[in-house]
Amino acid sequence: MPKSQQAPVKRRDFLKSAAMGAAALAAAPELADAKPAGATPGPRVAPISPEAEFGTPPALEVLTADRTGSDFMVDVIKSLGIAYVCANPGSAFRGLHESVINYGGNKDPEFITCCHEESSVAMAHGYAKIEGKPLAVFAHGTVGIQHAAMAIYNAYCDRVPVYILAGNILDATKRINAVEWVHSVQDAAAMVRDYLKWDDLPLSLPHFAESAVRAYKIAMTPPMMPVLLIADGELQENPIPNDLPLTIPKLALAAPPQGDSGAIAEAARLLVAAENPLIIADRAARTPVGLTRLIELAETVQAPVIDQMGRMNFPSRHPLNQTQRSRELVCGADVILGLECSDFWNALHSFRDQIHRTSLPLTKPGVKLISITAADLFSKSNYQDFQRFPQVDLDIAADAEATLPSLTESIKSQLTSDRKRALEDRRAQCAVARQESLERAREAAGYAWDASPISTARLCAELWAQIKDYDWSLVSFTTFVNRWPQRLWSFDKYHQYIGGHGGAGIGYGAPAAVGAALANRKYGRLSVNIQCDGDLMYAPGVLWTAAHHRIPLLTVMHNNRAYHQEVMQVQIMANRHSRGVDRAGIGTMLDDPAIDYSKLAQSMGLHAEGPITDPKDLGPAIRRALEVVKHGEPALIDAYTQPR
Amino acid sequence: MRILSPASANMPRSRTFGAGFFEASLALLCCATVALAFPVGNTQKGKLAFETHGCPQCHGNQGQGFSNAQTQAPRIGPTRLSQAAFVGFVRHPVGRMPSYPSQDISDGELADLYGFLQSLAPAVKADPASANAQNGKRLYMSDGCYECHGKEGQGSTQTGGSRIGPIQIPFSAFVAYIREPSAEMPPYSAKAVSDADLADIYAFLLTRSQSTPAKSIPLLNR
Numbered sequence: 017m018p019k020s021q022q023a024p025v026k027r028r029d030f031l032k033s034a035a036m037g038a039a040a041l042a043a044a045p046e047l048a049d050a051k052p053a054g055a056t057p058g059p060r061v062a063p064i065s066p067e068a069e070f071g072t073p074p075a076l077e078v079l080t081a082d083r084t085g086s087d088f089m090v091d092v093i094k095s096l097g098i099a100y101v102c103a104n105p106g107s108a109f110r111g112l113h114e115s116v117i118n119y120g121g122n123k124d125p126e127f128i129t130c131c132h133e134e135s136s137v138a139m140a141h142g143y144a145k146i147e148g149k150p151l152a153v154f155a156h157g158t159v160g161i162q163h164a165a166m167a168i169y170n171a172y173c174d175r176v177p178v179y180i181l182a183g184n185i186l187d188a189t190k191r192i193n194a195v196e197w198v199h200s201v202q203d204a205a206a207m208v209r210d211y212l213k214w215d216d217l218p219l220s221l222p223h224f225a226e227s228a229v230r231a232y233k234i235a236m237t238p239p240m241m242p243v244l245l246i247a248d249g250e251l252q253e254n255p256i257p258n259d260l261p262l263t264i265p266k267l268a269l270a271a272p273p274q275g276d277s278g279a280i281a282e283a284a285r286l287l288v289a290a291e292n293p294l295i296i297a298d299r300a301a302r303t304p305v306g307l308t309r310l311i312e313l314a315e316t317v318q319a320p321v322i323d324q325m326g327r328m329n330f331p332s333r334h335p336l337n338q339t340q341r342s343r344e345l346v347c348g349a350d351v352i353l354g355l356e357c358s359d360f361w362n363a364l365h366s367f368r369d370q371i372h373r374t375s376l377p378l379t380k381p382g383v384k385l386i387s388i389t390a391a392d393l394f395s396k397s398n399y400q401d402f403q404r405f406p407q408v409d410l411d412i413a414a415d416a417e418a419t420l421p422s423l424t425e426s427i428k429s430q431l432t433s434d435r436k437r438a439l440e441d442r443r444a445q446c447a448v449a450r451q452e453s454l455e456r457a458r459e460a461a462g463y464a465w466d467a468s469p470i471s472t473a474r475l476c477a478e479l480w481a482q483i484k485d486y487d488w489s490l491v492s493f494t495t496f497v498n499r500w501p502q503r504l505w506s507f508d509k510y511h512q513y514i515g516g517h518g519g520a521g522i523g524y525g526a527p528a529a530v531g532a533a534l535a536n537r538k539y540g541r542l543s544v545n546i547q548c549d550g551d552l553m554y555a556p557g558v559l560w561t562a563a564h565h566r567i568p569l570l571t572v573m574h575n576n577r578a579y580h581q582e583v584m585q586v587q588i589m590a591n592r593h594s595r596g597v598d599r600a601g602i603g604t605m606l607d608d609p610a611i612d613y614s615k616l617a618q619s620m621g622l623h624a625e626g627p628i629t630d631p632k633d634l635g636p637a638i639r640r641a642l643e644v645v646k647h648g649e650p651a652l653i654d655a656y657t658q659p660r
Numbered sequence: 661m662r663i664l665s666p667a668s669a670n671m672p673r674s675r676t677f678g679a680g681f682f683e684a685s686l687a688l689l690c691c692a693t694v695a696l697a698f699p700v701g702n703t704q705k706g707k708l709a710f711e712t713h714g715c716p717q718c719h720g721n722q723g724q725g726f727s728n729a730q731t732q733a734p735r736i737g738p739t740r741l742s743q744a745a746f747v748g749f750v751r752h753p754v755g756r757m758p759s760y761p762s763q764d765i766s767d768g769e770l771a772d773l774y775g776f777l778q779s780l781a782p783a784v785k786a787d788p789a790s791a792n793a794q795n796g797k798r799l800y801m802s803d804g805c806y807e808c809h810g811k812e813g814q815g816s817t818q819t820g821g822s823r824i825g826p827i828q829i830p831f832s833a834f835v836a837y838i839r840e841p842s843a844e845m846p847p848y849s850a851k852a853v854s855d856a857d858l859a860d861i862y863a864f865l866l867t868r869s870q871s872t873p874a875k876s877i878p879l880l881n882r
Binding site: 343344347368369370378380455458459460461462463464465466467469471473477478480481484495496497498499504580583584587588590591592594595596597598600658659660 | 754803814816823853877879880
């Protein structure tokens with residue numbers, strides 16, 4: 017046994033013992049000088065003076081320890097198969113930090129240096145959507161969690177597992193200075209609990225082990241969401257007592273919940289009988305298997321699919337992908353199946369934002385609505401991410417991906433030969449419509465083709481030409497570029513798209529892209545990020561993280577030099593008040609001076625070019641950047657673009 | 661922290677009302693032939709067709725439209741659709757409007773009907789024929805048209821701004837829609853933008869180029 021463990025004196029317990037000894041001495045006179053009955057009781061224990069609390073150390077002070085609580089915590093983290101820890105360094109988890117890089121060998125997990133806790137969590141968000149499981153985030157107590165808060169909310173809304181450990185010093189007598197006081201908190205998780213699935217404050221190492229495994233299991237059970245464990249400083253840094261039995265509980269992930277068999281049979285009956293069925297998929301595919309299952313369902317019933325693109329749900333050029341006809345199909349459908357729709361109501365209504373906000377149903381009378389979503393299984397009150405209440409006819413509280421096989425089988429069992437022939441006709445019509453949609457998209461892309469600033473269609477077409485022959489992965493969401501990638505590119509693999517932010521908290525894009533690229537690295541995939549300028553400016557330090565850790569990522573800036581969504585919002589108000597809109601740029605533009613993103617990226621070690629204003633220069637610049645990325649480095653191209 | 665408007669399929673809701681309708685319109689527009697001189701048809705015959713085919717039942721006697729849960733019929737007097745888009749929509753409508761195939765109403769009748777609908781636009785105190793397109797370009801930017809419609813008027817599915825470059829509706833219909841948009845577009849009162857300014861903007865939009873044919877662009881054929 018190592019010498020330092022022969023006397024398991026805890027680092028902080030040494031101080032505690034010294035303080036208690038001094039306190040006992042200070043209290044002794046009172047015991048000797050007992051007061052008569054009825055007298056006003058005096059203090060039973062005299063206040064502890066700073067001198068007593070931080071008194072002279074004993075002669076045999078133990079200053080080192082071979083194994084501390086944080087080492088065991090790393091053992092637990094390793095047992096969960098967590099490959100990376102994203103963190104901005106903070107003293108509240110210094111024990112864990114040191115244990116990861118030394119005791120744990122900085123491998124599985126490897127420490128990823130982040131410049132902001134929001135980046136740490138958003139990287140975890142993007143990583144999980146590629147890898148299907150969480151990486152860990154370490155966060156400093158109070159301020160670190162506060163920095164992380166918005167990114168946690170995004171992941172919560174997006175139903176993505178993020179595994180967070182935050183430091184804290186709960187015992188007030190162990191806080192060594194003013195900073196530790198202001199960085200300590202009674203209930204550290206409280207500030208983000210509204211958008212966590214679960215949290216805990218383990219009080220012992222066995223407690224930590226159990227809660228750590230439990231937290232992982234909870235995070236990974238649909239609906240998946242972030243979890244938070246508080247790793248108290250004492251628990252991290254004190255030596256592990258010799259007589260403390262430590263084991264790590266076995267992890268068995270919960271099988272995702274499947275829909276009730278009777279409800280599934282009824283859903284199948286409705287879909288088989290429908291003349292104009294429609295499938296709307298939002299976060300339907302959690303894994304590559306989910307994509308395959310949705311294809312099988314759609315082809316079995318030959319129903320058109322509207323992909324809301326919360327995940328990579330459905331191949332973009334599949335004949336049944338009718339996303340570009342969404343309104344027409346919603347209006348004409350007699351049965352609509354919603355799969356993990358984050359806002360089913362909104363998919364079925366129009367909403368008008370004039371002074372009097374109004375909404376109207378798009379669906380025809382008598383339409384049957386079926387919903388399958390795990391969101392029904394977990395709800396909270398305060399934050400309103402549950403959206404408006406959809407009045408469905410058949411509500412199946414279950415994980416869609418897990419439920420699809422039984423639904424497909426039920427449909428197959430109800431299909432007659434005649435019905436199958438009729439469905440084939442529907443598929444043929446969809447195939448024609450799909451091709452027409454593609455032609456229309458190409459025609460639309462031809463407008464402003466040679467414009468400067470560069471049109472978003474041109475940007476996406478130039479990018480597609482360079483990446484299409486690689487095993488590529490688009491790790492940014494496409495709403496702000498008019499979804500040109502889905503309209504022009506061919507998506508058919510799960511890792512080719514990661515969906516959006518979830519909570520619409522801007523600042524997600526760049527770090528989520530880096531996190532997803534980190535997950536893609538081991539597969540040798542080409543990660544591609546179309547990066548909005550406003551989003552990058554929240555925490556651009558994540559570019560340095562990509563460079564420092566050699567994370568290959570091709571970033572092309574969608575640099576419209578504005579918080580453009582907000583330009584339009586201010587314009588709406590100015591129009592409403594008939595005051596003209598020429599001042600809508602005040603407070604909304606990112607210009608004068610224009611931000612030089614290539615220099616910003618270069619300063620952090622990236623290959624970067626730009627700004628590129630002539631669309632003819634974009635393709636060659638992307639090619640040059642691609643050569644850098646192919647060698648395992650990140651690169652950035654700054655393109656001046658149209659607003660949208 | 662910056663939070664976007666409520667999401668609609670990851671799009672800000674406040675700009676997506678009627679986006680599907682716009683998309684359908686855009687789809688039709690892009691198939692349309694450029695026509696800078698707008699055929700107006702016979703407005704008298706168009707009025708007769710309007711009444712004969714029951715249009716007022718949903719759209720009102722003056723094509724003013726009704727926005728209620730039963731009809732949801734937009735204002736069409738005047739319509740903001742190009743003639744080609746108008747014909748396409750009548751033949752293949754989206755939503756609750758019934759389809760009118762050519763055996764029910766001929767292309768000639770639709771041309772007359774279109775002319776009648778556009779004649780319902782209020783009188784405009786400006787003439788785009790004598791307008792200043794260069795000034796229109798400046799106004800197009802300073803008045804924020806580019807924000808939703810793009811700097812070349814190419815449109816955007818995300819903002820809901822339809823393609824307006826080159827413009828394909830008569831000036832009177834253009835002005836009428838801007839003053840009282842029936843969908844999501846914020847209204848521009850005469851106090852904010854005069855008819856003369858709109859004439860300049862209109863003249864600028866007329867000068868915008870058509871789509872480069874997709875077949876001639878290798879990048880769009882992959």
